[in-house]
Each structure stands twice: as C-alpha cells, then as structure tokens.
Amino acid sequence: MHSMMLRPFHPAFSYKIISPRRRRGSTSPPLPCVEVNPGPRKSKRSLSELHRATTPDAHRKKKRPKLSPSEKGKIIGALEAGASVHKVAQMFGIDRKTVRLWRERHKADPQLQRKKGSGRPRKLNLTTVRYIHMTALRNRRQTATSITNHLIYRVSRRTVARRLAEAGLNGRVAAKKPLLTQKHRKMRLAWARAHKHWTPAQWRRVIWTDETTVRINDTAGRQYVRRRIGERLNDNCVVTTVKGGFKVSVWGCFAGSKPGPIHRITGNLDQHKFRAILKDTAFPFIEKLINEEKKEAKEERKIELKEGQDIKEVKEDEKKQCAWVFQQDNDPKHTAKVNQNYLNEKKDSLKFSVMAWPSQSPDLNPIENAWRTLKINIRKHRRPTTEDALYELIKAEWEKLPADIFERLLESMPKRIAEVTKNRGGYTRLTRGPRSTGTFLIFSLLK
Numbered sequence: 001m002h003s004m005m006l007r008p009f010h011p012a013f014s015y016k017i018i019s020p021r022r023r024r025g026s027t028s029p030p031l032p033c034v035e036v037n038p039g040p041r042k043s044k045r046s047l048s049e050l051h052r053a054t055t056p057d058a059h060r061k062k063k064r065p066k067l068s069p070s071e072k073g074k075i076i077g078a079l080e081a082g083a084s085v086h087k088v089a090q091m092f093g094i095d096r097k098t099v100r101l102w103r104e105r106h107k108a109d110p111q112l113q114r115k116k117g118s119g120r121p122r123k124l125n126l127t128t129v130r131y132i133h134m135t136a137l138r139n140r141r142q143t144a145t146s147i148t149n150h151l152i153y154r155v156s157r158r159t160v161a162r163r164l165a166e167a168g169l170n171g172r173v174a175a176k177k178p179l180l181t182q183k184h185r186k187m188r189l190a191w192a193r194a195h196k197h198w199t200p201a202q203w204r205r206v207i208w209t210d211e212t213t214v215r216i217n218d219t220a221g222r223q224y225v226r227r228r229i230g231e232r233l234n235d236n237c238v239v240t241t242v243k244g245g246f247k248v249s250v251w252g253c254f255a256g257s258k259p260g261p262i263h264r265i266t267g268n269l270d271q272h273k274f275r276a277i278l279k280d281t282a283f284p285f286i287e288k289l290i291n292e293e294k295k296e297a298k299e300e301r302k303i304e305l306k307e308g309q310d311i312k313e314v315k316e317d318e319k320k321q322c323a324w325v326f327q328q329d330n331d332p333k334h335t336a337k338v339n340q341n342y343l344n345e346k347k348d349s350l351k352f353s354v355m356a357w358p359s360q361s362p363d364l365n366p367i368e369n370a371w372r373t374l375k376i377n378i379r380k381h382r383r384p385t386t387e388d389a390l391y392e393l394i395k396a397e398w399e400k401l402p403a404d405i406f407e408r409l410l411e412s413m414p415k416r417i418a419e420v421t422k423n424r425g426g427y428t429r430l431t432r433g434p435r436s437t438g439t440f441l442i443f444s445l446l447k
Contacts, residue, residue: 185425187358192420257403271336324352366409
C-alpha cells in the first residue's frame with residue numbers, strides 16, 4: 001500500500017486534477033493543470049431562432065429608411081401642436097426614441113441642418129481633382145481608366161469617375177456629324193447671315209431636294225429592349241442580322257406644305273442620271289407649281305377686280321411676289337458643268353433662282369428630317385420581298401406625309417440660322433447627324 005501511494009512521477013503520464021469550477025472575472029490567476037472555467041452554460045435556442053439565423057437576409061427584418069426632411073417637419077409640427085411622443089410615434093410608425101431624438105435636436109437647432117460628418121477623408125486633394133478635370137478637358141476621348149493610370153496616387157477607376165461626374169464630365173456616345181473645316185464654317189456663317197431676315201413666305205417658296213437610301217437589312221444604330229436577367233439571348237431580345245439584302249435609293253423634294261415627286265435611282269448616281277432626274281422630275285414639278293400659282297392668281301384677280309381694285313395695283317402685287325428658289329447640295333453630280341449649264345438654261349425660261357448652298361450642311365436642309373419621318377413610317381409595315389415593292393412603299397408613305405410636318409420644318413429655319421450664327425458656323429442640334437441622310441434601320445425587327 002505504501003508502494004502504491006509513493007508511485008514515482010513519470011513525464012509520460014498525464015495527471016488531471018478535478019477541482020470545483022472557478023467563475024470568470026476572478027482576480028487570481030488560473031492554477032496550473034486546472035480546467036478552465038467555460039463560463040455560464042448557454043441555453044438551447046428554439047427552432048424559430050435557428051431558422052432565423054440560417055435564413056437569407058431577404059427574410060430578415062429590414063431597417064426602416066431614413067426620415068426625409070418632410071417627415072421630420074411633420075414630426076416637429078405634431079409635437080408643437082401638442083401631441084405626445086407616444087401619439088406621434090403611432091402616427092408615423094416610428095420608435096418613440098426617434099421622436100424624442102428629433103425633439104431634442106429641434107430644441108438645439110430649429111433649422112435641423114445636417115452637421116458635417118467625420119467620415120473618412122477623400123484620398124484625392126483639390127489639386128489632384130483639378131488636374132483630373134483639366135486632363136479630361138484637354139482630351140475629351142480619354143477614359144477614366146487612362147486618367148487613373150497617369151495619377152501618382154493609387155486610387156480606383158471608380159473614384160476618378162465620381163470626381164469627373166461631380167464636375168459634369170460624364171461619358172456619353174459622341175454625336176456623328178460631317179467634318180467642318182474653317183472654310184466650311186465661314187460659308188455656313190455667311191449663308192446664315194444672308195438668310196437671317198427671310199420671311200416665312202420666302203421659305204415656303206424654296207424647293208428642297210435631296211437623295212436618300214433605304215436598306216432592307218441594315219442593322220446599324222442602337223435598338224433598346226426591355227429584358228430580365230438571363231434573357232439577353234432570347235429570340236425577342238436580340239437584333240437579327242442577315243447577309244445580303246437589297247436597297248432602294250430615291251430622289252425627292254418638297255415645297256411649302258406639299259410633298260414633291262419621288263424619283264427612283266437605279267445603280268450608282270452620276271451626272272447623266274442626275275440630268276435625267278432634273279428633266280423628268282424636278283423641272284416638271286416646278287412648272288406645275290408655276291401653273292398652279294398662275295391659276296390661283298387669275299382667280300384672285302377676278303375677285304379683286306370685282307371689288308373695284310385698280311389693274312395697276314394687281315400688277316404691282318404680282319411683281320412684288322418672289323420667284324421660286326431651287327435648292328440642292330454641292331454633290332459633284334449636282335455641280336457638274338453639264339448639269340449647271342442645263343440648270344441655268346431652265347431657270348431663265350421658267351424664271352426661278354438657284355440657292356447658293358454651303359457644303360457639309362445637311363442640318364440646314366429640312367428635308368433630312370422629312371426623310372427620317374418617312375423611314376419611321378416605313379418601319380411600321382411588313383418587310384417587302386422585292387425592290388419594286390419597297391419603292392412602292394416609299395412612294396406611298398411619302399405622299400401620305402401630312403402638310404403640318406412640312407410646315408413645322410419650315411418654321412424651324414429661323415432657329416437653325418440663329419444657332420449657326422451663335423456657333424460661328426458650327427453644328428446645330430436640329431438633326432441627328434448624317435445618318436438621317438443615308439441608311440436607316442428599317443426592317444430588322446419586323447417578322
């Protein structure tokens with residue numbers, strides 16, 4: 001028994017002395033080889049608490065949004081009206097502590113101005129922010145990423161983008177406009193000054209002309225769709241592209257509130273084909289306008305003579321009436337010597353004038369907007385299967401354009417001239433660029 005009690009100590013054996021538990025927070029250090037007190041036992045959580053702990057954030061109780069300035073004013077107004085804190089909390093569905101908080105803040109500051117917070121200071125100082133603005137203004141095509149790479153500070157691209165957005169330098173799609181040299185700007189400014197004082201009656205006597213092209217499978221331009229996440233490649237959310245297809249080019253004109261004739265252009269337009277357009281389409285339309293005007297003048301003269309007006313006064317009124325003005329751009333086919341000589345011969349016999357037109361100025365020609373309206377109307381129809389069917393559709397929709405469209409376009413001429421004068425011969429905002437003069441997305445979304 002003595003030998004059993006005096007058993008020698010060996011390091012290979014581990015001894016654990018069981019002692020009473022010690023409460024945490026005791027000032028005495030823990031004894032060696034004594035089990036550490038695990039603290040109070042945790043009670044078992046209920047199944048509902050476990051379910052709430054494992055459910056996603058969508059099922060948890062969301063925080064109430066911050067009070068708006070109007071809500072704060074209503075709370076203060078209710079308190080000043082004599083309502084109790086408990087009553088105000090019930091009225092607005094908020095906690096009573098919140099009502100007391102804003103009551104005390106109103107006592108300290110009746111204006112309830114937001115105090116400057118002590119959040120994290122910005123990493124970029126004012127000098128660096130000013131450098132970012134100047135870099136973006138010197139080269140408008142720089143991205144926020146390229147500007148970030150040139151900074152000595154290590155900041156994110158999003159930080160630079162926020163500083164640019166604060167200065168109003170947002171990234172936008174560049175507008176497509178014809179190239180304007182200094183010579184073009186001078187010519188546009190001179191044209192605007194020469195026609196600055198034109199009356200609405202003079203603008204109605206201009207015959208506006210131009211060519212346009214409609215492609216059956218043109219997928220240029222942006223098309224916006226509404227889709228959910230994961231529906232990017234759905235059949236009704238994509239713009240289909242088809243190789244090949246056909247197109248139809250036409251020449252057209254309008255004068256006053258009347259649409260003129262449409263002439264189909266087969267193949268590539270050259271000076272000889274344009275002379276045929278002048279001979280077969282343009283000049284007959286001018287003759288028709290002159291004959292209709294003479295007929296109306298005779299009827300008005302009969303009415304005026306019946307009322308007792310002198311014949312000399314009628315003839316003087318006819319002389320004051322301005323002649324028709326033929327407008328066309330400076331395309332090489334239009335300005336060819338053969339066509340210019342032919343145009344000069346006809347303008348002497350028919351007694352009309354030709355407008356001097358500045359180059360690179362589709363935004364000054366109102367027929368460009370009429371083409372756009374025409375193509376939007378064509379888009380509403382089914383896809384034609386042949387070029388002839390497409391031409392017939394173009395011709396029918398052009399004749400259907402109401403008179404008020406052309407009237408509004410002529411009313412916009414003083415605004416165009418004022419904007420060109422203001423911009424010293426620069427661009428205007430009244431057209432959507434050269435795309436309105438050429439191809440346009442028509443049938444890509446039609447089934």
